[in-house]
Amino acid sequence: MKIGILGTGMVGNTIGSKLVQLGHDVKMGSRTANNEKAAEWVKKRGSKASQGTFADAAAHCEIVFNCTSGSVSLDALKMAGASNLKGKVLIDVSNPLDFSKGMPPSLYPSLSNTTSVGEEIQKAFPEAMVVKTLNTVNCLLMVNPSLLPGDHDLFVCGNDATAKSTVTDILKNGFGWKSVIDLGDITAARGLEMILPLWVRLYGTFQSPNFNFKIVR
Secondary structure (H helix, E strand, O other): OOEEOOOOOOOHHHHHHHHHHHOOOOEEEEEEOOOOOHHHHHHHHOOOEEEEEEHHHHHHHHHEOOOOOOOOOHHHHHHOHHHOOOEHHHHEEOOEEEEOOOOOOOOOHOOOOOHHHHHHHHHHHHOEEEEEEEEOHHHHHOOOOHHOOOEEEEEEEEOOOHHHHHHHHHHHHHOOOOOOEOOHHHHHHHHHHHOOOHHHHHHHHHOOOOOOOOOOO
16 A cells, blocks of 8 residues: 655654555655655665655555644645545644643644644545544554553544544554544544643653553443
């Protein structure tokens, strides 16, 4: 499968590397075609990895992962181009964290409570099929949940049932998640993104990002 990764940070690098390992053709996109971080990633990952602009990555792919920071995701996706995203599954991994006042970060007021990054992306790109997931765990756990003992949960939400099914298949059969909970339509992204202030506090308490949530009923 051809997959686009928008973003060259730890999340994009980790997800992109796992997808290449699984045999997918992965193009990492950034603002410039010759981004140094992307070039280093391509050098390490071999022939299944390539780089380009956001638009190159979106045009290349059948599925695109948004791994940019939530505060700039809409700008990055506009650079990717609505025509390149049309009809495609767009997996949004971002969080609207605001570090402008130091640590711990807060959520941007304009991207929380009554909306979310996931919802704003779906509004801006109505012909893409946005699925929110993976934003509630550390990037290493995203692609290797077995780093933690026992069963623990991941969440998905989105308006398109077929898109969620496609993403859930990647999460389970590609990344190894056993429990994926469907929270409904894209408005559930509000709750998923609002988990992050708690996640940051737990990170501070545990002094490690290697933890997750288990829903007990």
